[in-house]
Amino acid sequence: LLLLLLLKSNISSVVVSARTYADFTPQATFDIKKCDLHKLEEGPPLQAVLSREEGLQYYRTMQTMRRMELKADQLYKQKIIRGFCHLYDGQEACAVGIEAGINLSDHLITAYRAHGYTLTRGGTVREIMAELTGRRGGIAKGKGGSMHMYTKHFYGGNGIVGAQVPLGAGVALACKYLGKNELCVCLYGDGAANQGQIFETYNMASLWKLPCIFICENNKYGMGTSVERAAASTDYYKRGDFIPGLRVDGMDVLCVREATKLAAEHCRSGKGPILMELQTYRYHGHSMSDPGVSYRTRDEIQEVRSKSDPISMLKDRMLSNNMASVEELKEIDVEVRKEIEDAAQFATTDPEPPLDDLCNHIFYNDPPMEVRGTNPWTKLKSVS
Amino acid sequence: MASLRCFLRSGKNAVSAGLRREFHRTPPAAVQVTVRDALNQAMDEELERDERVFLLGEEVAQYDGAYKISRGLWKKYGDKRIIDTPITEMGFAGIAVGAAMAGLRPICEFMTFNFSMQAIDQVINSAAKTYYMSAGLQPIPIVFRGPNGASAGVAAQHSQCFAAWYSHCPGLKVVSPWSAEDSKGLLKSAIRDDNPVVFLENELMYGVPFEMSEEAQSKDFIIPIGKAKLERQGNHVTLVSHSRMVSLCLDAAAVLAKEGIECEVINMRTIRPLDAEAIETSIMKTNHLITVEGGWPQFGVGAEILARIMEGPAFNYLDAPAVRVTGVDIPMPYAKILEDNSIPQIKDIIFSVKKTLNV
Numbered sequence: 080l081l082l083l084l085l086l087k088s089n090i091s092s093v094v095v096s097a098r099t100y101a102d103f104t105p106q107a108t109f110d111i112k113k114c115d116l117h118k119l120e121e122g123p124p125l126q127a128v129l130s131r132e133e134g135l136q137y138y139r140t141m142q143t144m145r146r147m148e149l150k151a152d153q154l155y156k157q158k159i160i161r162g163f164c165h166l167y168d169g170q171e172a173c174a175v176g177i178e179a180g181i182n183l184s185d186h187l188i189t190a191y192r193a194h195g196y197t198l199t200r201g202g203t204v205r206e207i208m209a210e211l212t213g214r215r216g217g218i219a220k221g222k223g224g225s226m227h228m229y230t231k232h233f234y235g236g237n238g239i240v241g242a243q244v245p246l247g248a249g250v251a252l253a254c255k256y257l258g259k260n261e262l263c264v265c266l267y268g269d270g271a272a273n274q275g276q277i278f279e280t281y282n283m284a285s286l287w288k289l290p291c292i293f294i295c296e297n298n299k300y301g302m303g304t305s306v307e308r309a310a311a312s313t314d315y316y317k318r319g320d321f322i323p324g325l326r327v328d329g330m331d332v333l334c335v336r337e338a339t340k341l342a343a344e345h346c347r348s349g350k351g352p353i354l355m356e357l358q359t360y361r362y363h364g365h366s367m368s369d370p371g372v373s374y375r376t377r378d379e380i381q382e383v384r385s386k387s388d389p390i391s392m393l394k395d396r397m398l399s400n401n402m403a404s405v406e407e408l409k410e411i412d413v414e415v416r417k418e419i420e421d422a423a424q425f426a427t428t429d430p431e432p433p434l435d436d437l438c439n440h441i442f443y444n445d446p447p448m449e450v451r452g453t454n455p456w457t458k459l460k461s462v463s
Numbered sequence: 464m465a466s467l468r469c470f471l472r473s474g475k476n477a478v479s480a481g482l483r484r485e486f487h488r489t490p491p492a493a494v495q496v497t498v499r500d501a502l503n504q505a506m507d508e509e510l511e512r513d514e515r516v517f518l519l520g521e522e523v524a525q526y527d528g529a530y531k532i533s534r535g536l537w538k539k540y541g542d543k544r545i546i547d548t549p550i551t552e553m554g555f556a557g558i559a560v561g562a563a564m565a566g567l568r569p570i571c572e573f574m575t576f577n578f579s580m581q582a583i584d585q586v587i588n589s590a591a592k593t594y595y596m597s598a599g600l601q602p603i604p605i606v607f608r609g610p611n612g613a614s615a616g617v618a619a620q621h622s623q624c625f626a627a628w629y630s631h632c633p634g635l636k637v638v639s640p641w642s643a644e645d646s647k648g649l650l651k652s653a654i655r656d657d658n659p660v661v662f663l664e665n666e667l668m669y670g671v672p673f674e675m676s677e678e679a680q681s682k683d684f685i686i687p688i689g690k691a692k693l694e695r696q697g698n699h700v701t702l703v704s705h706s707r708m709v710s711l712c713l714d715a716a717a718v719l720a721k722e723g724i725e726c727e728v729i730n731m732r733t734i735r736p737l738d739a740e741a742i743e744t745s746i747m748k749t750n751h752l753i754t755v756e757g758g759w760p761q762f763g764v765g766a767e768i769l770a771r772i773m774e775g776p777a778f779n780y781l782d783a784p785a786v787r788v789t790g791v792d793i794p795m796p797y798a799k800i801l802e803d804n805s806i807p808q809i810k811d812i813i814f815s816v817k818k819t820l821n822v
Binding site: 188219220221222223227230235237238239242244246250252253256275279280282286287436439440444448450455463 | 549598
C-alpha cells in the first residue's frame with residue numbers, strides 16, 4: 080500500500096514528510112577543500128555542517144536557478160528574449176553559498192551575469208523572466224532587461240565592466256556611516272579584475288575600513304579570453320595586495336558558505352574589506368551570442384559537468400548521507416520545472432509595457448514634465 | 464529683489480544691474496557675500512539640516528578645499544561627514560554613487576570638471592540612467608560639483624566647459640549659477656533634490672562679491688532648479704547666458720545702453736532642464752536673440768537654445784537670425800593674449816548685438 084501511495088506524486092510529499100523524522104539524517108558534517116590564504120592567519124574551517132533543511136533549500140534554489148537559465152536559453156533561441164543574455168548555469172553554488180553566509184539585510188551588487196543573484200536577493204522567477212522578455216510584469220517593468228534588475232538591498236545588474244565595484248564600496252560606506260552592522264558583497268569577474276577602478280576601490284575601502292567583501296567569480300574566461308591571456312597574475316585573491324584574501328572552491332556550496340561566513344565576520348568586526356576568489360565555471364558561453372566553444376573545448380565543459388557540477392555534488396552528498404531520498408529530490412525537480420514553466424508562460428503572455436510608460440522614471444519625486452519626442456511636434460509626458 | 468552690484472575682477476567701477484521686477488519690497492539688511500562664501504554657507508546649512516548629507520573629494524577636508532569652498536567644514540563636522548579622497552576620480556565618484564544608492568546624500572566634488580572625464584562613466588551610466596533602468600526602484604540623490612570652464616592661464620587640459628556634455632544626457636539635472644544668491648539657492652536645491660545634479664561652478668567667480676538680500680541669507684532659501692532669471696530688462700535684444708558670461712552680458716548691456724540699445728539679459732541658472740519658456744517670452748518682446756557662453760560652439764548650449772527657438776513659437780517673432788557668441792573653437796592656449804582672445808569679450812557681445820540689430 081505504501082508503494083502505491085509513493086507512486087502517486089501528489090501524495091508522496093505527505094508520505095515523505097511522515098518519513099522525515101524517522102528515516103532521514105537531520106544533519107551531517109562534510110569535509111570541504113582548504114582555502115589558499117593571503118595575509119590571513121586562519122581560513123574557514125575544513126568541515127561544514129549541513130542540516131537537512133538547509134540542504135533541501137540550497138538544492139531547490141540551485142535547481143531553480145539552473146532551470147531558469149536553461150529556459151532563458153530556450154526563449155532566447157526562439158527570439159522571445161533579445162539583446163544581451165549572460166547565463167549563470169554552472170555557477171549556482173556561488174550565489175547560493177554567498178547568500179547562505181550573509182543576511183537579507185546585508186547588501187549585494189554584481190555585474191551583468193546577474194539573474195542568479197536577483198533570485199537569491201528576493202526576486203521571483205516570474206518577474207525575472209518577464210524582465211528578460213521585456214514585459215510590464217518584469218522586475219524593472221521591462222525597462223531594464225537582463226543586466227538591470229534590482230531588488231531591496233540588491234543594486235543590480237550592472238552593464239559596465241568593473242563599474243559596480245566602486246559602487247559596492249559606496250554601499251559599504253553607507254553601511255558603516257549608518258551604523259547598522261550591515262555589509263556589502265561586491266562581485267566582479269576574472270575579466271573585470273584587471274580594471275583600474277577596482278584597484279582604486281581596494282585602496283579606499285582599505286583606507287577607510289569599509290565593510291566590503293570583494294568577490295572575484297573566476298570562471299576562467301573573460302568573454303573569449305582565458306585568464307592566462309588577460310592577467311599577469313591569475314592569483315586574483317592576492318590582487319588586493321594589502322587586503323587579506325582567500326581562494327575558494329566555487330563549485331561547492333558549502334565551501335562558499337563557510338568562506339562567506341568568515342569574510343562577513345571579518346567585515347563586521349571592523350577590520351575592513353576582504354577579498355574572496357571563487358573558482359567556478361560557466362557552462363554557457365559569455366552570452367547567448369557566444370557558443371562558448373571557440374576558445375575552450377567541449378571536453379573541458381563536459382569534464383566540469385561530470386566531475387564538479389554544484390547541484391550534483393550537493394545531491395550526492397545528501398543522498399549518500401541519507402539526508403533526502405531520490406524521490407524527494409525528484410519531486411523538488413518537478414516543482415521547480417512547474418514553477419519555471421508557469422513563469423515562462425507568464426513571461427511570454429504578459430503584455431509589453433504601455434507606451435505611456437516610455438518617458439516615466441527619469442526623475443524621482445519631481446512634478447510631471449514634458450519630454451521631447453522624436454520630432455518637435457511630439458511632446459511626451461513624464462512622471463516620477 | 465534688491466539691485467545687484469557686480470564688481471569686475473579687474474576692479475573697474477561698479478555697474479548697476481538696472482530695473483528689477485518688483486515681487487518683494489527691497490529689504491534693508493543686505494550684505495556683500497562672495498560666491499565662495501555662498502557655496503560654503505549652502506553646504507554648511509545642508510550638512511546641518513540632514514545627517515545623510517556628506518562631502519567627499521580631493522582636499523575638501525584638511526586642506527579646506529582646493530579653492531577653499533569647503534573651508535571650516537571639516538573642523539565643524541569631522542571625518543565622517545567631510546572625506547578627503549585619494550586622487551582616484553573614477554573610484555570615488557563610483558563610491559559616491561553607491562553611497563547614494565544605499566540611502567546617503569553625497570556631495571561629490573571634482574577639483575575641476577576636467578577631471579570628471581575620468582569618472583564620467585559613473586556620472587552617466589551609474590548615476591543618470593539608474594532610476595530609469597530600474598523603473599523607479601533605485602533613485603540616486605547625488606550632487607557632483609566643482610569649477611567648470613575657463614580659468615586664467617591654466618591652458619588646454621584644465622579649461623574645458625562641460626555644460627553641453629552633461630546637458631546632453633537625460634536623467635541628469637545640470638545647474639550653472641552666476642551670482643552668490645544663485646550659488647547658494649541652487650546648491651541647496653541640488654542637495655535637497657532626489658536626483659543626480661551636476662553643479663557647474665566657475666573658478667573666476669569664486670572671489671566675486673554680490674549683494675545678498677536678507678531673504679537669501681535665510682537657511683531655508685532655495686532657488687528652484689529649471690527656472691531662469693531675468694537680470695536686466697530691455698526691449699531691443701535678448702541676451703541669454705550662464706555662469707560668468709552673465710557678468711559680461713550685463714557689462715555689454717551697460718555700454719550699449721549709452722547708445723540707446725536696451726538689452727534684456729537672461730541668466731539661465733539651469734542648463735538642463737532648459738527654461739525655454741523664459742527665453743521665448745523674452746524674444747516675443749525683443750524680436751532678437753543672442754546666446755553667450757564660454758564653451759565651444761559645436762553642439763553647445765547655444766546650439767541647443769537656437770534649435771529649440773527654431774522649433775518653437777518664438778521663431779515667428781524673430782526679426783533676424785538668432786546667433787551664438789561662444790568660445791573660439793580651439794583648445795585653450797596659455798599665453799595671456801591668446802587666452803583673452805579665445806573666450807568672448809565684452810566687445811564681441813557688443814559687436815554681435817549691433818550686427819543682429821543691423822546698426
